[in-house]
Amino acid sequence: MNAPDRHTRAFRIGFAAMLGALATLGPFAVDTYLPAFAGMQKALGATPVEMQQTLSAYLLAFGVMFLFHGALSDSFGRKPIIVISLSVFTFASVGAALAGNVHTLILWRMVQGASTGAGIVVGRAMIRDLYHEEDAQRLMSMVTLFFGLAPVVAPFIGGLLFEALGWRSIFWFLAAVGLVLAIVGARLLRETLPEENRHSFHPRALMHGYREVAASRPFLLLSLAMGFNFNAFFLYILSAPMFLGVHLGLAPTEYSWLFIPSIAGILVGSQLSGRAAGKLSRAQVLRRAYTFMGVSAAANLAYAFAAPPSLPWAVMPIFFYALGSAMAMPTISLTTLDLFPTRRGMAASLQGFVSGMVNTITAGVIAPAVFHDPRWMAVAMVAMMATGFASWRVYHAGAKQA
Numbered sequence: 001m002n003a004p005d006r007h008t009r010a011f012r013i014g015f016a017a018m019l020g021a022l023a024t025l026g027p028f029a030v031d032t033y034l035p036a037f038a039g040m041q042k043a044l045g046a047t048p049v050e051m052q053q054t055l056s057a058y059l060l061a062f063g064v065m066f067l068f069h070g071a072l073s074d075s076f077g078r079k080p081i082i083v084i085s086l087s088v089f090t091f092a093s094v095g096a097a098l099a100g101n102v103h104t105l106i107l108w109r110m111v112q113g114a115s116t117g118a119g120i121v122v123g124r125a126m127i128r129d130l131y132h133e134e135d136a137q138r139l140m141s142m143v144t145l146f147f148g149l150a151p152v153v154a155p156f157i158g159g160l161l162f163e164a165l166g167w168r169s170i171f172w173f174l175a176a177v178g179l180v181l182a183i184v185g186a187r188l189l190r191e192t193l194p195e196e197n198r199h200s201f202h203p204r205a206l207m208h209g210y211r212e213v214a215a216s217r218p219f220l221l222l223s224l225a226m227g228f229n230f231n232a233f234f235l236y237i238l239s240a241p242m243f244l245g246v247h248l249g250l251a252p253t254e255y256s257w258l259f260i261p262s263i264a265g266i267l268v269g270s271q272l273s274g275r276a277a278g279k280l281s282r283a284q285v286l287r288r289a290y291t292f293m294g295v296s297a298a299a300n301l302a303y304a305f306a307a308p309p310s311l312p313w314a315v316m317p318i319f320f321y322a323l324g325s326a327m328a329m330p331t332i333s334l335t336t337l338d339l340f341p342t343r344r345g346m347a348a349s350l351q352g353f354v355s356g357m358v359n360t361i362t363a364g365v366i367a368p369a370v371f372h373d374p375r376w377m378a379v380a381m382v383a384m385m386a387t388g389f390a391s392w393r394v395y396h397a398g399a400k401q402a
Helices: 009-031 034-044 048-076 078-097 102-130 133-165 168-188 203-214 217-238 240-247 256-276 282-306 316-337 344-370 374-401
Strands: none
Touching: 009 048, 009 078, 009 102, 009 133, 009 168, 009 217, 034 048, 034 102, 034 133, 034 240, 048 078, 048 102, 048 203, 048 344, 078 102, 078 168, 102 133, 102 316, 102 344, 133 168, 133 256, 133 316, 203 217, 203 344, 217 240, 217 256, 217 282, 217 316, 217 344, 217 374, 240 256, 240 374, 256 282, 256 316, 282 316, 282 374, 316 344, 316 374, 344 374
């Protein structure tokens, strides 16, 4: 990949589209099968708790493997890790499609989760391998834009497949997506990390790198900020079967009532982030982003206690929150990677791990505890947003003093 190529508009769009497609695999593996939850529970003879475990097991493996994707790519290169992970995901999706009981499904969901994070983690490192701050923020915003298409497309496709062909067709579809991405990645992706810049995969060298990154207070604060910012919004995605199916009384094919405003907010927020590159400081971008998140979370809380949920009012605050979250995400990601310029893969891995653990707690503990009541969902949204904002403020105060 030579230097002139990467600065052309066509290359940037193509590169962002490929990395965005890789990043969408994780949301696709979650959102596509949500409309089929009730049908899968009946077909497999599973309990609601067991069905929730198919999601929690996926997110747990997803978060744990974040520890390793970036470190592996720092040692063996970016491209091989992506292609191998896509191949594993394809195999696991076939296993899930053939699962005869819920326990087997949970096992294959764990394998899926262990493989899908590579595109997100390694993709971020590839962007920073090639581009400096302003261009990196613009490209990261473009990836966020492509990434944002998944949550609205996935449940719509999942609902159609479920009603037409049954729940197993959803996992056959995911297997086909994984196979296509593996082939395209093997043919079109180029390596961005030269061999002379790679780190040893020796356990001692790895442990030194993990200690260096994980012991960094600024790193932990930024990772928590990004994790809680996103999960305040992700709570509603995870709770979609209850929030949409029970509280709003929608059919599986009508889940776009939540996902279209969500994706619209992500698209607008990513565009605002890209336009702000080079014009506003990172602190200014984040102040604006947290304004959107804070006002929308507060409005959602007030509405939840003032009236029973109804359309479109129940989903309007989620649009504005998604806008603020998408606006903040590229800036926080790049700030985190810049803390460790020689270990970007490992930094991206550990950042993803922290965020993934917040995802797992949200899916396994917070969502089941609050999704029975829209008012408690709104309280949880405010609490997580406030935690993310507090983490950023503590980091920012320390950075100003330094």
